Amino acid sequence: MTSSVAIAPGKWAFITGGSDGLGFAFAVELARRGMNCLLIARNEDKLARAAEAVRALGVEARTLSLDLGAADAVARIEAATADLPLALAVFNAGAEASGVPFVDQPYNHWAATIQRNVLFLTEALHHFGRRLVEAGGGGLIVVGSEAAFGGVGQSGIYTATKGFALNLCEALWVELAPRGVDVVTLLFKIADTPMLRQTLARRRIPVEATGASDPAALARGTIDALGAGPIYNPDEVSPDDPVTSNAARRERVVAKSELMKFFYG
Template identity: 30%
Template sequence: MLLTDGLAIVGGFIVVLLLLKLLWRCWCGFRQFVLSEIWQVDLRTYGQWAVVTGATSGIGKAYASELARRGLDVILISRSTDKLRMVAKEIKDQYGRKTRTIQVDFTEGQSIYPLIAKELQDLEIGILVNNVGMTYSDHFAYFLEAPDAEQKITQVVNCNMLSVPQMTRLVLPGMVERGTGLIINISSQVAVRPQPLLCLYSATKIFVTYFSQCLQAEYKSKGITVQCVVPFLVSTNMTTLPVNCMVKSAPGFAHDALNTVGYSTYTSGCLSHALQDPLNTLTGFLIILQSVALSVLVPDWFLMSSFLIRQFRKLNIWPHLHGS
């Protein structure tokens, strides 16, 4: 009887802890995706200028436009001069904000950053959005199958990985000096679990996640916020997906994701993406059940199996996950 009573007490204690944990996560999810729509952080308090990389299309363009709508002047960085001029004109005409453009190709590596540093000099950079990124292949592919593999590896690493710490290095000192600043790094759900046939892209995006979390731990005491945004499906030029209840438009995603600033430093960006995230139980029992089902139906050993890899490879399609 003593053993039975003891086990019952332990079991009851565990159930109470799980319920409390669930309630806390539900509250956090409510704050992040519902209350944030009502009480938004005034992003102008971070500084006058926002810098957005990969700013001429997709999520980058949407972030730039949304930041301008919320009262910030915007510095657009991308490789196409014509597209930069077009987006800058759209922002000026629609929101009346100042814009500056910097034309560089992030795949070129270290050589571009002195120019960026010169263009950013003496500006009060309050927000940095590290969005620029590229894919290794336009479909599921083995690592050695990409055309011009040596060149492509360098380009992907320069664009997806090197750009994040290098851009951070340029703007962070000024933020620390002023005691405020916001750095938003765009990762991807493709990095949440290992993704065979997307190995280089998956690996570069998990770098963004870990770098963001470590930087947040290091600099939060200095007044700096580092947010990692981990989207699911977003309709962009790369994905060419129709917008629906599961796939967000780029402007809709940027709006929702910016609402979460001040509420979360690691976010799916919007409620519909949080509901699809098997590692995010912020919204309660539904997501817990989803997570359990996913782990049972597609466990890691099966995800990494040669059989499944061969089946995906036969599809010869791009999986339509976010690529900045």
């Protein structure tokens, strides 16, 4: 089990995309460890059902119906957590399933994805990173994707935004660890979520044929990896692989960061 100060019974976590799928799996796992949860998503009915299930595990649960693409999304999360002893923030929203080439989609569509996956995430990490430092410690979990490792046709904006998140969070892992805040990015190939099942159903593909990971296992492994980042990737090729391996990425981030200290003085 993790020894991170972010996992503290009686304290609070918020989870974006927390009404179902992987986000709900994080909420359930955190509740089993004694943490209270603020579930954030758009659908109020799904949120209510998810919160009831979390409360059944013996903790408190609140909900916030919110579109993360809204300009005031971070401010609204701050207001919803102002009275809470917040110890952990889980960012689990940012899917992009259009499958349309970049120039064939109106730019406003891509702008909305960038707002949610890049601008919201960046502002939120800055705001809640500072809040956790001032509170004496905590944790930040970002649900990423192996899409971050390179561009893919019909998924250019999605892969680009996931690459941005991965780079930023690896930097934050180095910068915030000495200040008591653990950062870890979850990377995985594919997860068995309601959105995946809906997409597969349109093509009559059984989810079992995809090798999709169990959301509960992904959530549990990521929480256990707090304090041992910068990434958690259950699909790593080998411990020595420079792209997929946690150990290899950690070594690179540390070495490059030390070089920056020398460069900047």
